Amino acid sequence: MKKLEDIPKKDLFKAPDGYFDKLPGIIQARVAKPEPKSIWVPVLKFALPVLALVTVGVFWFSNPTVQNVETELAGINTEQLMAYLDNTEVVWEETETNGDWSEDDLLELQDRVYSTFTDGSDLELLDEILDLENL
Amino acid sequence: MSKGTNPTLPLEDKDLLFKIRNPETRNYGFNLLVRAYQQRVYGHVRKMVIDHDDADDLTQEVFIKVHKAIDGFREDSQLFTWIYRIATNECLTFLNKKRKRFFLPIEDISGQLAGKLDAMPELSGDEIQKKLQKAILTLPDKQRAVFNMKYFDELSYEDMAEITKTSVGALKASFHHATKKIEDYLSID
Numbered sequence: 001m002k003k004l005e006d007i008p009k010k011d012l013f014k015a016p017d018g019y020f021d022k023l024p025g026i027i028q029a030r031v032a033k034p035e036p037k038s039i040w041v042p043v044l045k046f047a048l049p050v051l052a053l054v055t056v057g058v059f060w061f062s063n064p065t066v067q068n069v070e071t072e073l074a075g076i077n078t079e080q081l082m083a084y085l086d087n088t089e090v091v092w093e094e095t096e097t098n099g100d101w102s103e104d105d106l107l108e109l110q111d112r113v114y115s116t117f118t119d120g121s122d123l124e125l126l127d128e129i130l131d132l133e134n135l
Numbered sequence: 136m137s138k139g140t141n142p143t144l145p146l147e148d149k150d151l152l153f154k155i156r157n158p159e160t161r162n163y164g165f166n167l168l169v170r171a172y173q174q175r176v177y178g179h180v181r182k183m184v185i186d187h188d189d190a191d192d193l194t195q196e197v198f199i200k201v202h203k204a205i206d207g208f209r210e211d212s213q214l215f216t217w218i219y220r221i222a223t224n225e226c227l228t229f230l231n232k233k234r235k236r237f238f239l240p241i242e243d244i245s246g247q248l249a250g251k252l253d254a255m256p257e258l259s260g261d262e263i264q265k266k267l268q269k270a271i272l273t274l275p276d277k278q279r280a281v282f283n284m285k286y287f288d289e290l291s292y293e294d295m296a297e298i299t300k301t302s303v304g305a306l307k308a309s310f311h312h313a314t315k316k317i318e319d320y321l322s323i324d
Contacts, residue, residue, distance in 0.1 A: 001138060001305065001316060002321035002322050004267075004286070004314055004317060004318055004321075005288065007263055007264075007267055007321075009286070009287065010261075010264055010266060011178070011287070012255070012257045012258060012268070013178065013182060013185075013187075013190075013257075014175075014180040014257065015177055015181075016187065018175060019177075019191075019200075020170075020173055022175075023169065023173050023177075023194070023195075024166050024169040024170055024173065027169055027195055027198045027202075028162065028165070028166055028169075029197065030199055031165070031202045032162075034191065038239060053247060059259045072136055091216055103257065124302075125304055125305055125308075128301050128304075128305035128314075129305045129308050129309060130308040131277070132275075132278050132299075132301065132302075132306075133275055133277075133278050133309060133312065
């Protein structure tokens with residue numbers, strides 16, 4: 001098993017010759033130059049909210065399905081509706097989960113994992129480690 | 136240095152900030168700041184992105200951001216940890232953007248960076264150093280930054296905690312895991 005301490009530490013990434021002599025001047029020139037202002041920023045600031053409203057409006061008014069169903073249900077006599085429900089068999093197989101995890105399953109699992117940590121600081125540490133290791 | 140206490144800035148940093156905050160000496164002061172930190176910033180960035188041209192672009196961006204933000208620097212951290220934090224964030228943002236642009240998972244970005252290592256004349260003939268660098272590239276970006284800062288730059292955990300806004304405990308754990316992963320990689324023939 002190779003140990004890290006057995007490998008000589010080398011600084012392999014050398015800058016080209018003269019790079020650090022020129023870099024301050026290049027940076028100074030860039031910070032002295034005013035940044036070009038984009039004309040699109042104010043245009044987009046107003047155009048985007050308007051576009052969003054128009055999109056929502058088009059979607060809302062072109063989708064009659066929800067409104068039609070509610071209108072139709074409102075027109076049905078309540079007694080007729082109750083009679084229909086009493087006479088219709090509910091097929092329970094259709095309501096069983098297909099094996100996918102529901103949101104409740106995931107929340108329960110999270111609670112079970114987190115309940116093994118009795119101290120809140122352990123949880124914080126775990127979150128920090130997981131964040132560093134991209135998990 | 137414990138979290139939350141005001142660090143005492145080194146005299147050189149106090150002098151730099153004084154010059155930068157004075158309109159008459161601002162440019163001169165900022166020039167001195169760049170000269171004081173450019174090698175460390177470049178080294179840190181270059182280890183993350185490997186390629187010199189990318190490192191050059193990012194190093195310039197770091198100092199431009201420092202210039203924009205220096206008036207708001209509250210001196211609640213050391214100047215160099217503040218600059219290092221900007222540099223680290225620039226590297227992580229760059230690597231994330233690269234990943235999204237090419238629609239590649241993390242392994243392929245590492246492969247791309249490993250390819251740049253193969254092209255480096257400094258590594259030609261030095262197989263163990265090349266293997267070490269490739270091992271480091273297999274680490275997730277944040278963990279790689281932590282490893283580089285500890286192993287190559289030899290920063291203290293306290294300084295790294297200021298840079299990454301992460302606890303010393305988490306950093307120690309992350310460095311330990313990184314070392315283990317690297318040693319496992321090095322053991323593969």
